[in-house]
Amino acid sequence: MTTDFAATKRMFHLPDGVIYLDGNSLGPLPLAATARVTETVVAEWGELLIRGWNKAGWMDMPSRVGDRIAKLIGAEAGHVVMGDTLSIKVYQALASALEMSDRRVILSDTGNFPSDLYMAQGLCRTLGSDYVLKTVAPEGVVEAIDDSVAVVMLTEVDYRTGRRHDMAALSARAHAVGALIIWDLAHSAGAFPVGVAAGGADFAVGCTYKYLNSGPGGPAFIYVAPRHSQKVQPALSGWLGHESPFAFDRDYRPGAGIERMRVGTPPILQLAALEAALDVWDEVDLDDLRSASLALTDRFIAGVEAACPTLELVTPRDHARRGSQVSFRHADGYAIMQALIAEGVIGDFRAPDILRFGFTPLYVGNAEVDGAVAILSRIMASGSWNRPEFKARSKVT
Amino acid sequence: MTTDFAATKRMFHLPDGVIYLDGNSLGPLPLAATARVTETVVAEWGELLIRGWNKAGWMDMPSRVGDRIAKLIGAEAGHVVMGDTLSIKVYQALASALEMSDRRVILSDTGNFPSDLYMAQGLCRTLGSDYVLKTVAPEGVVEAIDDSVAVVMLTEVDYRTGRRHDMAALSARAHAVGALIIWDLAHSAGAFPVGVAAGGADFAVGCTYKYLNSGPGGPAFIYVAPRHSQKVQPALSGWLGHESPFAFDRDYRPGAGIERMRVGTPPILQLAALEAALDVWDEVDLDDLRSASLALTDRFIAGVEAACPTLELVTPRDHARRGSQVSFRHADGYAIMQALIAEGVIGDFRAPDILRFGFTPLYVGNAEVDGAVAILSRIMASGSWNRPEFKARSKVT
Numbered sequence: 001m002t003t004d005f006a007a008t009k010r011m012f013h014l015p016d017g018v019i020y021l022d023g024n025s026l027g028p029l030p031l032a033a034t035a036r037v038t039e040t041v042v043a044e045w046g047e048l049l050i051r052g053w054n055k056a057g058w059m060d061m062p063s064r065v066g067d068r069i070a071k072l073i074g075a076e077a078g079h080v081v082m083g084d085t086l087s088i089k090v091y092q093a094l095a096s097a098l099e100m101s102d103r104r105v106i107l108s109d110t111g112n113f114p115s116d117l118y119m120a121q122g123l124c125r126t127l128g129s130d131y132v133l134k135t136v137a138p139e140g141v142v143e144a145i146d147d148s149v150a151v152v153m154l155t156e157v158d159y160r161t162g163r164r165h166d167m168a169a170l171s172a173r174a175h176a177v178g179a180l181i182i183w184d185l186a187h188s189a190g191a192f193p194v195g196v197a198a199g200g201a202d203f204a205v206g207c208t209y210k211y212l213n214s215g216p217g218g219p220a221f222i223y224v225a226p227r228h229s230q231k232v233q234p235a236l237s238g239w240l241g242h243e244s245p246f247a248f249d250r251d252y253r254p255g256a257g258i259e260r261m262r263v264g265t266p267p268i269l270q271l272a273a274l275e276a277a278l279d280v281w282d283e284v285d286l287d288d289l290r291s292a293s294l295a296l297t298d299r300f301i302a303g304v305e306a307a308c309p310t311l312e313l314v315t316p317r318d319h320a321r322r323g324s325q326v327s328f329r330h331a332d333g334y335a336i337m338q339a340l341i342a343e344g345v346i347g348d349f350r351a352p353d354i355l356r357f358g359f360t361p362l363y364v365g366n367a368e369v370d371g372a373v374a375i376l377s378r379i380m381a382s383g384s385w386n387r388p389e390f391k392a393r394s395k396v397t
Numbered sequence: 398m399t400t401d402f403a404a405t406k407r408m409f410h411l412p413d414g415v416i417y418l419d420g421n422s423l424g425p426l427p428l429a430a431t432a433r434v435t436e437t438v439v440a441e442w443g444e445l446l447i448r449g450w451n452k453a454g455w456m457d458m459p460s461r462v463g464d465r466i467a468k469l470i471g472a473e474a475g476h477v478v479m480g481d482t483l484s485i486k487v488y489q490a491l492a493s494a495l496e497m498s499d500r501r502v503i504l505s506d507t508g509n510f511p512s513d514l515y516m517a518q519g520l521c522r523t524l525g526s527d528y529v530l531k532t533v534a535p536e537g538v539v540e541a542i543d544d545s546v547a548v549v550m551l552t553e554v555d556y557r558t559g560r561r562h563d564m565a566a567l568s569a570r571a572h573a574v575g576a577l578i579i580w581d582l583a584h585s586a587g588a589f590p591v592g593v594a595a596g597g598a599d600f601a602v603g604c605t606y607k608y609l610n611s612g613p614g615g616p617a618f619i620y621v622a623p624r625h626s627q628k629v630q631p632a633l634s635g636w637l638g639h640e641s642p643f644a645f646d647r648d649y650r651p652g653a654g655i656e657r658m659r660v661g662t663p664p665i666l667q668l669a670a671l672e673a674a675l676d677v678w679d680e681v682d683l684d685d686l687r688s689a690s691l692a693l694t695d696r697f698i699a700g701v702e703a704a705c706p707t708l709e710l711v712t713p714r715d716h717a718r719r720g721s722q723v724s725f726r727h728a729d730g731y732a733i734m735q736a737l738i739a740e741g742v743i744g745d746f747r748a749p750d751i752l753r754f755g756f757t758p759l760y761v762g763n764a765e766v767d768g769a770v771a772i773l774s775r776i777m778a779s780g781s782w783n784r785p786e787f788k789a790r791s792k793v794t
Contacts, residue, residue, distance in 0.1 A: 015443070025447045050423045052423075058614075084661075085635070114646060216662070233522065235523055236485065238512050242515065247748055250507060252518045263484050265613070273666060
């Protein structure tokens with residue numbers, strides 16, 4: 001290993017007394033982001049005003065930052081652009097992909113993130129009754145890809161279980177029957193080396209506030225394979241995806257390649273935070289990251305299974321099928337997570353019964369794993385999660 | 398007048414040597430926004446991490462901030478929500494409105510902002526060949542609203558000319574023929590008292606980075622009239638518009654009322670800047686604002702017309718038909734604007750030949766108007782705009 005994870009850890013602010021195993025929900029604050037956001041507000045917005053769009057390079061940020069994301073997801077340079085939320089980008093990819101097919105079936109799986117399914121349901125309703133979203137169990141996807149399918153829409157890593165799909169195999173299967181495939185990389189980008197080009201993705205989308213540490217509500221990204229990018233008709237055809245936005249023509253003409261997937265005015269403060277957060281990745285070899293992640297998840301699984309027999313592992317033991325998280329099932333999962341958080345171990349609960357722990361080698365090491373195992377073991381042995389204050393539900397966990 | 402505009406001016410950072418008449422493109426930095434954004438980054442994201450969604454109130458920001466916007470646009474409380482970009486909100490309103498009608502014609506005007514037209518064109522293409530966007534000249538809209546029209550989609554104030562539509566009259570005409578009406582308030586919200594409820598809007602959308610000073614890429618808003626908000630089927634049906642987002646159900650069920658128009662994870666840094674920017678409005682009476690705005694635009698028109706005979710006024714002289722900007726036409730408009738900017742008077746150029754000046758009483762007064770008139774007069778008299786450096790086009794103006 002050449003990556004110095006002690007050095008990357010020093011690039012983040014981590015509160016005292018916290019073991020943070022929830023970077024797969026919201027990454028922590030990169031120290032450089034504070035100064036960068038302040039500079040954007042004070043020196044750029046404050047002093048340049050409207051001139052910031054040119055002089056501070058705001059207008060090009062979605063492409064400039066997209067090029068840095070491209071390196072992390074194995075995309076060809078110039079084929080990723082930032083903007084909107086992940087749900088919007090799912091919709092955009094899906095509507096554009098459906099327009100490239102004569103078929104009307106969208107295939108997904110029951111492990112997909114609900115918002116992806118909701119956006120597809122809404123699009124089907126908008127398009128009319130012939131369009132349908134079909135969902136099967138994750139393990140049944142490969143058999144369900146047949147020549148009725150227009151578009152396969154999958155999230156590579158299951159947000160609850162941490163199960164990872166085989167991108168290359170499923171993309172090949174989709175293409176073999178004449179379907180297109182969209183990959184949601186929400187739990188992949190920054191979690192391990194992703195290969196959208198090598199893996200045959202037609203479209204890929206993802207968010208940046210998880211493993212990429214862009215902060216709450218950071219912008220999403222979209223990738224369109226080069227074989228499609230000059231001919232795809234963008235759904236959500238906004239002015240900044242126009243060939244010449246400042247000509248103010250009354251008719252839409254798509255911009256060059258991936259630029260056409262831009263929609264409206266980009267969120268510059270969020271992009272500034274993201275751009276600073278991406279500096280951390282200059283120091284990281286993604287293969288090192290993957291090795292470290294697997295070592296951490298293996299260590300956590302072994303520790304918890306040795307000490308907590310009532311927690312049922314739901315994450316695959318097979319490295320090839322695992323993302324960068326570990327999930328356990330327990331009927332009292334919600335209360336157990338609240339008890340953990342009260343002791344400074346922050347993970348996530350996902351309904352109905354999943355305890356989810358994200359492992360992010362940039363700032364989590366063996367000490368954090370061992371500390372979390374010790375605290376979880378103590379909670380499970382004592383039954384302390386049964387207190388009323390841990391069982392009362394709040395809106396978000 | 399009871400509003401103290403000298404006091405509101407002190408709430409903004411305005412760079413030395415600049416007369417800023419472009420707050421209708423990007424409002425200047427409210428001083429409180431700097432501290433608020435830093436607090437959000439350092440104390441909330443940095444210390445609370447994922448807990449910020451509950452403990453810092455991030456999850457409720459789109460509704461909480463929406464309620465403050467509601468007061469500025471004459472909306473019923475609880476019927477405005479923030480998120481996405483204006484183009485996305487236009488699409489969402491339009492797709493939802495079309496679904497409420499059996500008709501297939503969208504009517505707009507040639508003065509609408511191009512992105513609104515582009516989003517409608519894209520939606521029509523996605524929906525299929527029966528759907529059509531029809532555009533007429535602004536003055537022909539009222540006659541063109543007939544019983545073939547499903548949805549009338551208009552921007553209240555023309556981004557180039559500053560011409561203001563009669564919201565109440567056009568809404569009434571739409572309703573009389575069984576059509577719905579969507580109002581884009583990009584150049585209205587924060588520019589004068591808007592009355593979406595009194596004016597009969599079915600949907601309204603707008604951005605916040607112009608007269609509301611939320612900073613580059615600040616989030617948009619959407620209003621749905623109470624008579625529709627519990628039955629409208631949201632297009633772009635994302636997880637945060639779900640009745641119970643954290644149940645992670647696989648089927649979409651719309652949330653209560655306006656909440657269903659939320660889509661994905663909201664941009665918290667941008668919302669924080671907006672929330673701080675809205676504090677300025679606590680000190681402002683909107684009728685005072687309108688009086689001051691009309692006095693400023695009248696003064697600017699009189700000054701320019703007296704000194705610059707080759708500039709042709711395109712903004713209506715009639716107060717009832719004027720927004721809060723003044724536009725002049727000149728074949729060399731681009732170069733003239735560059736010459737003005739070089740002397741510290743920042744306005745906008747809008748292709749092909751419009752010089753656009755925004756008047757924002759919160760921080761622009763008679764001194765700025767007189768200063769701008771003097772500099773513009775000197776440039777026009779000297780012909781200094783004819784220098785090559787002013788004629789070379791940059792990407793954004």
